[in-house]
Amino acid sequence: MNVTRTGRRQFYKPMQRTTTNPIERYLEIKKISATANPRNLLEKRVR
Amino acid sequence: MSVYEDLSDEELWDRSRSDDLFDRADSLMELGERKLKAEDWALAKNLFGSSYDLYIQQDRNAEAGKANYSFGYCLYSLKEYVDALEALERSLAIGREINDSRVIAFSAGPLGDTLAALESPDEAIEIYGLAIDTFAELEEFYSAGINSLSQGELYGVKGMQTSSLASFLRAYNIFQSAGDAFGAARAKDRMASALIELGDYEQALAHIKDALATFEFMEVEERIVHMNYRLGWTHVLAGNNAKARKPLELAVKKFKENKDFSRAALAELELLTALYRLDDDDLADELSQRTDRIRSYFEHAGELHNVCYVDALTAEKLTDIKMFDAAAEIYRDIIDRATAIENKPLIWSSKASLAEVLFHLGRHQEAKEIIGEIDAKDWGENQPELDKLEGVKNLMLEKMVEILTIIVPEGE
Numbered sequence: 001m002n003v004t005r006t007g008r009r010q011f012y013k014p015m016q017r018t019t020t021n022p023i024e025r026y027l028e029i030k031k032i033s034a035t036a037n038p039r040n041l042l043e044k045r046v047r
Numbered sequence: 048m049s050v051y052e053d054l055s056d057e058e059l060w061d062r063s064r065s066d067d068l069f070d071r072a073d074s075l076m077e078l079g080e081r082k083l084k085a086e087d088w089a090l091a092k093n094l095f096g097s098s099y100d101l102y103i104q105q106d107r108n109a110e111a112g113k114a115n116y117s118f119g120y121c122l123y124s125l126k127e128y129v130d131a132l133e134a135l136e137r138s139l140a141i142g143r144e145i146n147d148s149r150v151i152a153f154s155a156g157p158l159g160d161t162l163a164a165l166e167s168p169d170e171a172i173e174i175y176g177l178a179i180d181t182f183a184e185l186e187e188f189y190s191a192g193i194n195s196l197s198q199g200e201l202y203g204v205k206g207m208q209t210s211s212l213a214s215f216l217r218a219y220n221i222f223q224s225a226g227d228a229f230g231a232a233r234a235k236d237r238m239a240s241a242l243i244e245l246g247d248y249e250q251a252l253a254h255i256k257d258a259l260a261t262f263e264f265m266e267v268e269e270r271i272v273h274m275n276y277r278l279g280w281t282h283v284l285a286g287n288n289a290k291a292r293k294p295l296e297l298a299v300k301k302f303k304e305n306k307d308f309s310r311a312a313l314a315e316l317e318l319l320t321a322l323y324r325l326d327d328d329d330l331a332d333e334l335s336q337r338t339d340r341i342r343s344y345f346e347h348a349g350e351l352h353n354v355c356y357v358d359a360l361t362a363e364k365l366t367d368i369k370m371f372d373a374a375a376e377i378y379r380d381i382i383d384r385a386t387a388i389e390n391k392p393l394i395w396s397s398k399a400s401l402a403e404v405l406f407h408l409g410r411h412q413e414a415k416e417i418i419g420e421i422d423a424k425d426w427g428e429n430q431p432e433l434d435k436l437e438g439v440k441n442l443m444l445e446k447m448v449e450i451l452t453i454i455v456p457e458g459e
Contacts (some may be wrong), residue, residue, distance in 0.1 A: 005400075006396040006397050007396065007432075008356060009203075009204075010240035010243050010244050011204045012204075
């Protein structure tokens with residue numbers, strides 16, 4: 001028979017999860033480009 | 048930025064009292080930025096406010112715009128949304144007046160967040176659109192991507208999953224073009240959310256696995272654990288209960304190790320659902336004990352909506368063993384709680400479940416009334432919930448036919 005499960009939604013209110021602080025954004029860009037730069041990834045793969 | 052970055056706080060405070068107003072404004076601005084980084088919103092707000100006034104006096108419009116959106120951002124962080132709205136709308140207007148894309152973009156981003164916080168999703172979606180376009184034009188890819196993610200969430204909450212998917216896809220493309228693998232993986236996870244609510248589990252799972260692989264490659268522990276939870280949860284939704292087990296067991300263990308007890312309990316709820324549906328009789332007692340334990344955790348943590356999701360699993364079990372009365376009682380309880388916490392989707396979904404068990408109990412009139420209270424349009428494009436509603440309506444027709452076949456012989 002049909003099991004009518006009550007599920008949780010998949011979406012959030014933006015404010016729960018984003019940072020819009022312009023300065024933090026700069027910091028995050030720096031942080032991310034240090035770890036997630038494709039060149040870094042490539043180097044890692046070569047190693 | 049400038050020489051001000053290299054000065055100590057003390058020197059900046061000295062200069063903030065300088066007779067040179069130019070120097071005074073820049074010192075206040077730099078101090079504001081430092082306080083902002085330290086999340087001292089109240090002090091940062093005052094510093095930005097003072098520097099804004101000085102910049103205006105000096106006709107330094109671009110700087111005034113920056114001071115003003117930073118001021119607005121502080122108000123947003125202080126949850127003073129009405130004031131934040133006023134400030135950010137003003138700085139956006141300044142940005143448009145002086146035609147400065149930076150001021151426009153950095154005003155529009157937090158303005159979108161403020162509108163979202165003030166429950167104006169339509170306006171927020173529009174402003175996010177402006178933020179995305181302007182950040183993209185400025186090649187501020189990270190910010191463009193983040194705003195695109197926020198826009199996608201709002202479309203999703205509104206039940207517009209196709210538009211939501213488009214926003215997340217745009218975020219993905221932006222992050223990809225900037226070589227930001229972390230952002231791209233995050234966007235893939237969000238794309239999966241839209242796909243899940245569109246009922247396309249296969250594609251959703253593919254994106255989640257991709258995202259997980261990226262995070263594993265980057266060795267981002269927190270994201271790896273989260274994506275295992277997402278993978279397991281999606282397997283449960285797709286009905287792949289056996290496949291759900293491993294990622295969920297890992298997520299529960301790691302969340303607990305990291306003392307993230309709420310998410311550990313949520314992952315455990317999904318795990319218990321999968322194990323229950325795998326129908327292993329030997330586990331029945333253990334499962335119900337574990338269910339009780341996570342329910343009481345959620346209750347103590349004050350997470351009422353999560354208590355409801357645990358109860359929904361119990362109601363599902365009762366429905367399966369045909370204890371419809373008991374299941375109906377639980378669904379009514381969930382509806383009451385969901386009403387108290389204003390969780391509308393939970394109310395609609397539980398009403399469909401309640402109607403189902405009432406039909407089984409032969410209380411057709413009551414069930415029909417409850418079905419009548421659900422407006423399918425509210426679900427937007429949420430295919431699994433629409434399918435569920437359709438299933439209950441089909442059950443209604445089946446039950447009506449049963450009644451008719453009883454009545455017909457009597458009439459003969």
